[in-house]
Amino acid sequence: MKNDHEQAGSRGQDRPDLGGPDPAPVFGALFDAHAAPLQRYLARRVGTETAHDLVAETFLVAFRRRETYRPEAGTARAWLYGIATNLLRHHVRTETRALNATARLAATSQMISAGHDGRVAERVDAQSRAAQLAGALAELSVADRDTLLLVSWAGLDPGEVAEALGIPAGTVRSRLHRIRRWLRANAPEINSQSTKDELTREGEGESAGR
DSSP states (O other), X not given: OOOHHHHHHHTOSSSOOOOSSOOHHHHHHHHHHHHHHHHHHHHHHHOXXXXXXXXXXHHHHHHHTGGGOXXXXXXXXXXXXXXXXXXXXXXXXXXXXXXXXXXXXXXXXHHHHHTOOHHHHHHHHHHHHHHHHHHHHHHSOHHHHHHHHHHHTTOOOHXXXXXXXTSOXXXXXXXXXXXXXXXXXXXXXXXSHHHHHHHHOOSOGGGGGO
């Protein structure tokens, strides 16, 4: 017969019990479920190498602070992304520099695109859209960028973003509304359908499979 801790672990990784006498199996399951999506999200923000280090640090901090996790307060995924977001704050300058550097490619890409046809032009257009998107993201405050990208890139729903950032869900929703209104007014050049989808999708990714 399974003990209480084993039963908790077998319920899945949404809200596991991390306070048992042997947390290693539960953390192994958490890593298997969330490390790869977290790596992809962080890589989009700060690059692959830094993302790899941040994922490792996120799980190390989570293990050390496992007694602070309360399943009734939120999902383990939101908790992990909250830890990762706090660690990411140490790399804000790196992220902003990378966004600005990417944004500078927009004008160059547009000039190249004008002189090419077919697949080359399509590829350059895609690069130009990415550059324009980077420029818009660089203009956002750190808090706004975290909120927007946790939804649109990490796939968290607004409730999970609230848990991750430690703010009310209503604040997340109003912040998202304000950000998108700002983007429509101040960055109309990114309003192609593909780029718009990139910034406005609500809680997809991992949450779609839950």
